Amino acid sequence: MGYIKKKIISFSFIVLNILFYIICSMILNIKFNFNFTIFSIILFTIFFLGNIYDFQDNKYKTKMFFTSSVINLSLSLLIISYGLKNIAILVLFEYIFQNIIKFIILNFMIKTENILVLGEKNINYEIIKELAIKNGRYITKGMVEIKNNKLKNLEEKIKKDDIDILILNLQKPIAEDILGELLKIKMSGIKLYDFLNFYEAIEEKVPVKAINEEWFLFGEGFDIIHNGFNQRLKRVLDIIMSLIIFIPAFPIMIIAAIIVKIESKGPIFFVQERIGMGNKPFKIIKFRSMKADAEKEGPQWAKKKDDRVTKFGKIMRKTRIDELPQLINVMNGEMTFIGPRPERQHFIDVLENTIPFYNIRHSVKPGLTGWAQVNYSYGASIEDAFEKLQYDLYYIKHQSLVLDISIFFKTVKTVIFGRGQ
Template sequence: MKRLVKIIDYIMLFTLNYIITENIIISLIFSLLIELGIYAFRNYDKEHMKNYNEQIIRTIVGTIIGFVIILLFYVFIPQHINRFIFIYNFTFAVIVFPLIHIIEYKIYIKRKSPINYLVIGREEEMGDILEEISKKTLNKKRFVEFINPSPTRLDKIVEERILNEDIRDKARNNKTQKYKKNVEPKIDRILVADPYLEELVKPKLKEYKSRGVQVEYLPNMVEKELKRIPIKVAEKFKEYYEVAFEQIEESPGKRILDILISTVSLIILSPFLLIISLIILLEDKLPIVFKQERMGINENPFLMHKFRSMKNEDKTKAKFASDEQHRILKIGKIMRPIRLDETLQFFDILRGAMSFVGPRPEQLKFVEEYNELIPFYYARHKLKPGLTGWAQIMYQYAATLEQSKEKLSYDLYYVKNRNSVLDIQIILKTVEAVVWKRGAM
């Protein structure tokens, strides 16, 4: 659904811009930049597409961000940038796009048939994760039965409720059929949620696959639908994830991008860095820069730099930032919400200690503690720490052990699935996270 909506939006934007500029290349670029701005503000997330007011707000802000990027090209193409570009695109996007997205959402809800799963696993172990998946897919994935299987029991369910042609034909002819409580619903696919139970019926599953039954695995499903790897899923499929994380390596291409981004950013930000330095000096004297050892790639500590946003105080004990609100400087109250205090980390990126995108660097004492308390915590250090990251834009600031486990699930997803496309998504959505003041940067 989301891919189709993006294509429709882009075609409409391109058509509008071509009418205005009569230049194919300029129209392609302008439309892409506006579309990126709208995408950055998560207009295409299913949970946002259902709310018309939220769609309007996100379209307005996203379109403005797209315009800001377009203005950066003014030096190169001034003749094609005028007030009509902004007025027509803004009016069109705000009026048309929210309406299209709501219509597409309603069509999806009405026409998309739900998929019913037979789960090989225990409901008390993974029921909450599967319920989260159901909500995320707008109840289009349903987990109708859990079994601790014996080959005989599994055979009975598959033969009667998956391979039975009468049930399948009846369901096909009535997609909106609602089953009564005392009537067993049809089952479309099998989901393996426990690798140990899978071993009990492995020959049977192989047979069912050969007969056309689709068998899916919980790790693939949670990564696809939730965009994170819950700790208990990683523990349940421990062998699979241990092998996956063992193969993680930094990309040489990512380092080139880091050098480019950090160099350009430091040049553009240099006047602001000077002004911030002077304000901190006047408000609370030296030092201007806060330095602290953080954990880097392969658990090699490095010295991280940021503007000091808190009053001078002896810091011998690792603390969560939420425990030190009373120390925030006046300039800190301005810098922290929009992450200006973090801009010095472009120096850390340039020298190779950090990357622009990656798990946030953690304090050494917390890493030592969490390595003991949280399974797979070590895996977040398979890549360089980042200025922004998947966990930072998807989850709140973690101030407790349970929150740290939840946040780690997003870091694990990034480490395992990191690629250039995901990095670009994170960079774009970081803009939304800063403007919306969400996540934990």
């Protein structure tokens, strides 16, 4: 199931839950006053944080039922203890509805699709089979090779195995005769992917080792670079969100600044040159989370359990408090809320000589958080930088308001549960 399809299903599921919740509230004669509204907001926030509305898995699993049961039954018992019988019944109804609808969607509305690979039996074919197994919604029905620019029994195999998707795994240009046959197959309702598009759809990242300049020149997407309206809208939203977050976060920032100053010698803020859009340098601002002499021996990769990090610095990193001063960078237009994280020139020089297309990251503004940050836990080496670039390129290609909102809420979960580094 592709990313956009997951989000549409997830959004529809949330809307259905809210409508059901409102209808049940009316049936149970629950008054829609201020207290009930606040309770409802908290309730649906708990559902969100508990991944009740998440469709990342492609089948209804025991862990989904268990998570939903623990959350809803615990809330019901807590509410009953306060004597709020009707609201407890409402939560139980919501619990039953959530599980029935999710079970129906995952087990009956999203069908398993059969895949046939056309082309060569190479490493890509093995990767396709692994991706199909990993996703759980695809079954690989073998492959058909092209011999002497002819397709042998392709249409027969498609009908026999009830094929839904044909994946082209070709290393050479397709002959005209074969193109005509493939067009006929596509017009019959069979979905066609090449290896790169299928990999992207399943892994939600770009396989950097398999792409070339033509992929960028003629591929779809990259609206964030070419669409002026998109860029202006993103800038307006950046300013609005910065102000919304800065006001309630200001007291937290004052407290953090005091603790940083008391805990260790050195400045409150860590100001360092990073590289932004168009390879332009700018000064990034963070709360200092390391000892003042952390890089006395020169630039170093950050690492897990880094002994240069102060005690309060560890807390700030886990909760992303150290990133709050970067709201100033966002308001100045040097950064955006969602985008690839900015890197230092020293490491960029190393990475550009090692990783293909690394500089493409600088075609957009760097962000406070990004697709790589919410999908890849930590980056402290060239190998990690390579992996994160694959997610960054996916973001640059597919950037949209829906994707930005998804990244924002995933980041909120990271902050609440202290999963930062």
